[in-house]
Structures are given as C-alpha cells and as structure tokens.
Amino acid sequence: MAQYQRLVHGEADALDVQTWDDLMLPQYSACLAPQTSIFGQQELYRRLQAPCAIDTSARTPHVRVLVADDAARQRVQAACEGLRRAESEVSETLFGPPLAPTPRWARWLGALPLGFMVAVALALVTGALPWWGVAAALWLLLMAIQMRLQYVAANWQLQLDAIGHMLRTHASLAGLGDAVAASLRPDVIAAARLNRRLWQLSLSFVPGLQEYGDWVLLRNIRHYFASRAVVAAHLPLLRSSFVRVATVEADLALARHLVRTPRFCWAAGVAGNTARFAFELAVHPLLEVPAPLSLRVGEDGRGAFISGQNGIGKSTLLRTVGLNLATARGFGFCYADAAVTPDLPVYASMQNEDTLEGGESLYMAEVRRAGELLALARRGPAIFLIDEIFRGTNQLESVSGSAAVLDTLAESGCVLVSSHNLILAPLLARRLVPLCVARVDGRLQVEPGVLTETNGMSLLATVDVDGVLAAKAGRVHDKLATYYLAYPQACESVLD
Incomplete structure (x- = not known):
C-alpha cells in the first residue's frame, strides 16, 4: 500500500512512521476499505499520508453522490469488480524507475523456434547427423532462454493482468454515463486499444499446448519483451488511467464506509x-x-x-x-x-x-x-x-x-x-x-x-489487602503535597 505513496511523493513528505502507528492508522485503514483492490487501497493510503492538504472540494461531491445514491454506488461497485481480481500491484512499474530497454538479441527470439523446427525437419528427411546436432544445439538454447527468463516473464504477466483489469475498469467506468466517472471518458478509447495490444490469447484450453508454445516457440518470452516495450511507450496513459481508476474506487470505498457509519x-x-x-x-x-x-x-x-x-x-x-x-x-x-x-x-x-x-x-x-x-x-x-x-x-x-x-x-x-x-x-x-x-x-x-x-491512590488501594500500602502512600502524599502545590506559583514566569 505504501509503494505508490513512496514512488509519487517520497518518504520524506509523508507522515512519519510513529504518527502513523500512534494514531492507529494501520488498523483504521484495514477497516476503512474491505473489498477494495490494491488500486483503491493505495489511493486511500496516499490521501491519508498527504503532506499537504488534498483538494477535497473537488472530490467530496463524488463521494457525496455515492453516499446518497444506492444505485450509483452499485453501478460503480460492479464496474470495479475486475480490479479485485488483480494479483499484483503495478505502481512500481508505472511510477518507478524506467523499465530496462529490450536487449538487442531479443529481436532474434522469433527466428530461434523456426530454425529449430527447420533443423528437425531436415534431420528427419536427410538423416544427416549434423542436422541433428544443430537441432540439439538450438533446443538447448531454447531451454536455456526459457529457464533463465521464465520466472521473470511469469511475474510480468501478473503485472500485465493487473494492468488489463485496470484498463478494462477504466472503460467500464467511463461507460456509466454519470458525473462520478466523467474524468475517465477522455482516454477511454486509447485505454481500450492499449489493452488489446497488451493482451495475449491463452492456450491452456488445449492440454499441453501452453507448455509447447512457451518451451518451443518462446511465446511467453517474446510477449514479455514486446509488451514491456508497449508499456514503456504508453506510460503517460497508464499512469493517468491508474490515478483515475484508483480515485474512483477510493471514493467508492469511502462512500461504502460512510453508509455504514452512524456518526460523521x-x-x-x-x-x-x-x-x-x-x-x-x-x-x-x-x-x-x-x-x-x-x-x-x-x-x-x-x-x-x-x-x-x-x-x-x-x-x-x-x-x-x-x-x-x-x-x-x-x-x-x-x-x-x-x-x-x-x-x-x-x-x-x-x-x-x-x-x-x-x-x-x-x-x-x-x-x-x-x-x-x-x-x-x-x-x-x-x-x-x-x-x-x-x-x-x-x-x-x-x-x-x-x-x-x-x-x-x-x-x-x-x-x-x-x-x-x-x-x-x-x-x-x-x-x-x-x-x-x-x-x-x-x-x-x-x-x-x-x-x-x-484517583491514583484509590487505584492503589484496590491491591492493598491490609491497608498498609494506603497508609504509607497517604503519609508520603500529604507530606509532598505542600511543596508540590507551592512550587508552580514560584515558577510561573520561568519560561518567559
């Protein structure tokens, strides 16, 4: 939750850790936003951590509309449903350091599977041992690339899935046609197009086909590098979509909370x-x-x-x-x-x-x-x-x-x-x-x-079985009280 705040505003500008803990804001944040995705939670955290006052005059009307209108709240809730299926947070990708450039050798990833299949076909047709050697070498290279980048590509796919949920929610909210989602409409077409460019058809509907596509065709690795380039080229749009979607869901979380709150x-x-x-x-x-x-x-x-x-x-x-x-x-x-x-x-x-x-x-x-x-x-x-x-x-x-x-x-x-x-x-x-x-x-x-x-003395008496403690403490208290009461009058101007 703190990732977005640190990346956008920096730790130095946020509320310090002790204030956050002393005011029980972690416990409050947990009860504030149940059934809220990481996008909405990060925006709520950012607002609470704001080093300078948030312009609530522009946002409060949105929350008030959602508090007063059950139907509007349910529509926004349904439009944001996909966000809660996101399994990864994307603020570091969108707001953090620039993504590393695609290595030059990645352009040959499409040729490796083709070369491997050609070598296998020639080996089968001609029976020549050199072609089997070439096929084996290319197969080992395919395996090495997959083993080296498989984990990275899988984690990146989680990021892409979260970005996809965000972009689809962007389009769903913009289609509601009410004032709450008005800020999402300008970029809705661009967001939909970008989502299609980042999407990849899953082959899991055929047993073994997904694994074949990854290990033989390097399908996941090629999509990893291609989609990273698309994300890097469209960061302004993705950042804008993140902020807008997170803002709407945060407003929804606040509205749901206030509807349940008896006094506010x-x-x-x-x-x-x-x-x-x-x-x-x-x-x-x-x-x-x-x-x-x-x-x-x-x-x-x-x-x-x-x-x-x-x-x-x-x-x-x-x-x-x-x-x-x-x-x-x-x-x-x-x-x-x-x-x-x-x-x-x-x-x-x-x-x-x-x-x-x-x-x-x-x-x-x-x-x-x-x-x-x-x-x-x-x-x-x-x-x-x-x-x-x-x-x-x-x-x-x-x-x-x-x-x-x-x-x-x-x-x-x-x-x-x-x-x-x-x-x-x-x-x-x-x-x-x-x-x-x-x-x-x-x-x-x-x-x-x-x-x-x-009431300090009376509380002490609750653990005093025979009254000895109370008697001793009473004598000390009475003796010191005279000096204690006289001291302030003698020091009233000491700080001037």
Missing part, C-alpha cells in the same frame, strides 16, 4: 495556517461503544494541556483528535456531528518504548522523539499530539524537560498534551489552555481547568 460530518475548513479546530461530539471509529466528546482548541492562539483521572480516556481523546484531523485533511469528513479543521499536518508522540535490541531506554526514546518533533516544527506550522511526555526520568527532570520542549513546540505550532504532571499546567499557561476530561452525570466531558480529584 463533512469538515469545514479554516482559512490560512490558523491552528484552530473544533469538534462537536467527536468519536473514534475503531471503538465499538465510543463516548462522544466536544473540544475547541486554538481560538485564542493557544493549545491545550489535558488532565484527567487515570483511565478516564485522555489518550483516546488525543487519538480521536488526531485521526479526525487526518481524515478531514485527506478525505474531507470527520467522525463527529460537526467539525472545523485547519489545513495543517498532524504529528503524534504517544507510544515511546524502550528497545532491548537497539539498546535504547525509554527516556532515550522520548528524547529522540522530541528531537524529531522539534525538527518537524521547524518546517512550518503543525499540530502536535503528545501523551505523557518524558515519563522515563525523575520528576524534576521530567517537568523541566517537558516544559522546555512543549513551550518551544508551541511557538510554531498547536500543542495538545496530556500528562499526570499537573505542575505543567501553570508553567505552560501562556501557551496551553488547561482542560480536564471528567465524568459528569455519567457522561464524559471536556471542561476548562485542571484535574482536582486524582
């Missing part, structure tokens, strides 16, 4: 590079029973510091925000009742872990990721989603490093960070608005302010 909306954009966004009752599509949450960020130019009790859903909120920002940018819709989103990339740091193989501790992984985010921030405005920053070191260094990194990131972008280090809220008040995820009347809500009633 078309995202409204924010002009310029303003890092302002708002979601009304947004959900995460991978949750079976999601808790809708409303959130507004950036209206005063600040990001958000998100606090909340353990297990309340702070990380889920960050993933919900990140995924909805990605779908708004790539697809034009969000999983919410209403959404306003900016034209900015989103980056995440949520699952930093230590690695035994690489010899990297948790804190080293967090520092490395912080450096990556700072480098991304220097490219231009962006939205940064960070969960529990610098949890791999002591409290003093964690707070100090977190404050410095978050303040610097917020200078050029919008930062949403969740943390149990509540001391960061007053330290970063000039950059981040304090918000708290809380349960009110049985429902989760995002409210202004910082968490006041923590």
